[in-house]
Amino acid sequence: MxxxxxxxxxxxxxxxxxxxxxxxxxxxxxxxxxPPHTELIDGSLVFVSPQTEFHMRMMRLLENALLDQAPADFEVFREFTVEIDSRNRPEPDVAVVRAGADTGARRTRLRSEDVVLAVEVVSQDSVARDREVKPGKYAKAGIQHFWRIEEDGGLPVVYAFELDPATSAYGPVGIFHNRLKLTLPFLIDIDLTAINRRGRL
Structure with a gap:
């Protein structure tokens, strides 16, 4: 049926x-x-607005850079839902996952326990979800790292957070304007000014 x-x-x-x-x-x-990329938040369907050029370029920059820099025991997913619980299945713009989490080519979602980094690129229609709702759900699900990316003058600003196990909430790691350099979840060095350049950077 x-x-x-x-x-x-x-x-x-x-x-x-x-x-x-x-x-x-x-x-x-x-x-x-x-519609493509429909999310489930608190039992309600959430539809996305048409993608901006900044959003598309930022996801491409992140996906390429993370694929190049991630060790073999990590995999990178773009626009793929994560099941938090039975009523929440958000879709991070980019996610880094333990490589051993693969459950088969026909799967349609990731398990939250397999995700080590969730990234949201903020759009005009998703400000509240990306700043408040989704980070709270990712933190409660135990996802260790979260990045929120916002546009400022055509360039990205990355707000990086790490999970505090004592509070099950994210604490700030740093705000990055021109270059994103972190040691967790692995060594990461991304030239954020490359967002408007072509090719794998």
């Missing part, structure tokens, strides 16, 4: 009316006709 019929809805409009208690992480795979 399809999810639509299970909830007594017309399949074409199934996602428009949530069931009592909201949607679940599994529903995100079953609902038909969802």
């Amino acid at each position: 399809s999810a639509a019929r299970e909830y007594g809805l017309d399949e074409q409009y199934e996602w428009a009316r949530p069931p009592a208690g909201g949607w679940t992480a599994d529903d995100l795979d079953r609902l038909p006709n969802l």
